[in-house]
Amino acid sequence: MSGPDEPRSTTTLPKAHLHLHFTGSMRISTLRDLADKHGLRLPEALLAAWPPHLSGMDERGWFRFQRLYDAARACVRDEDDMRRIVREAAEDDAAEGSRWLEIQVDPTSYAPHLGGLTPTLEIVLDEAEQASKDTGTGVGVVVAASRLRHPLDARVLARLAVKHAGEAPGSVVGFGLSNDERRGITEEFGKAFDIARHGGLASVPHAGELLGPAAVSGTLDSLAPDRIGHGVRSVESDVVLQRVVDSGVALEVCPGSNVALGVYREPDEVPLERLLDAGAQIALGADDPLLFGSRLVAQYDSARDDHGLSDRQLADLARSSIRASRAPSDVKKRTLADIDDWAS
Structure with a gap:
């Protein structure tokens, strides 16, 4: 328990987690277990000096990041693997004070091993529902299309996502667009996002990490986002930053990603303030x-340690995460009250 002059624990701060990728959520121990299970060999960077040294600001650096990500994804081969990842993500978030998690998955990546897109997504949703009950952290799912695939594939995913849309844990709550934002033409995915939006899903594409404010502006124009994954480089244009603020679009800021991929050299350079x-x-x-x-929790600790945010400001960040989420209204109300208790 914190003393009167000690900062409060960020682990006990109630919060929502809105930017977590399915494969990327894995514990390193789980990845190594799955590789052994399926007789697969992992790259040395995932076996020895973890976490790996990465960069995403040039083609060579992004290729290395993508190669490691693909190697990890290739270890996910059956239903038990899928369920384990969802459950452990919920357990890890629950341990860090997260009351609501929105985990992002592209079913296309796993469908060949699981009988198609629909059964793949249904496994994730079923485990999300059960893990929500068992951990007390509600888990919603964001179905994400890849910029590396044809926009027509994104429409297929959007229609599938809408069929499973809902507000309760174990439902699809949003539709995203991920992978290297320097690839593909954002506007061409507009129809898929129209389908998702008309089906009641939140629009949550990535933009503005590897590319600058023009990418954020183009995303605002063509995909009508409710939230933008990253968006940090909107600060490079006063006009674009003001558009983000005026639109009320929330930014899913991931400081650890920004530094690991070389967008910023040090944590205190992330433009959070x-x-x-x-x-x-x-x-x-x-x-x-x-x-x-x-x-x-490490992202909240960085906000405190690297940017000097007070407990009051950390509580405001947690409130913002809850309000930007697609958590059910009762979860939002209860969590916001608990944040007030933490802050007081």
Whole structure:
């Protein structure tokens, strides 16, 4: 328990986690177990000096990041693997004070081993529902299309996502667009996002980490996002940053990702304070703990240690994450009250 002059534990701060990728959520021990189970050999970077040294700001660096991610994804081969990842993600978030988790998955990546897109997604949703009951952390699912695939594939995923849309844990709550934002044409995915939005899903594409403010502006124009994954580089344009603030679009800021991929050299260079000072709505996220080596609490600790945020400001960040989430209204109300208790 904290003394009167000690900072409160960020682990006990109630919060929501809105930016976590399915494969990237894995514990390194789990990945190694799955590789042994299926007789697969992992790259040395996932066996020895973990977390690996990464960079994403040039083609060579991104290729290395993608190669490691693909190697990890290749170890997920059956229903038990899928269920284990969802359950452990919920357990890890529950241990870090997260009351609501939105885990992002592209079923396309796992469908060949599990009989197709629909059964793959249904496994994830079923385990999300059960893990929510068992851990007390509600788990919603974001279905994400890949920029590396044809926009027509994204429409297929959007229609599948809408069929499983809902507000309760174990439902699809959003539709995303992930992978290297330097690939593909954002506008061409607009139809898929229209399908998802009309089906009641949140629009949560990635933009503004590897590319600058023009990518954020283009995403605002073509995909009508409710939230933007990352979006940190909107600070490079006063006009774009003001658009983000005026639109009320929340930014899923992932400091560990930004530093690991070389977007910023040091944690204190992540423009968290600039975004907050401008009035942007922020939800901190861990993105891919498997490769970046840090989970959700580490992002709050960085906000405190590297940016000097007070407990009051950390509580505001937690409130923002809850309000930006698709958690059921009763979960939001209860969690916001618990944040007030933590802050007081």
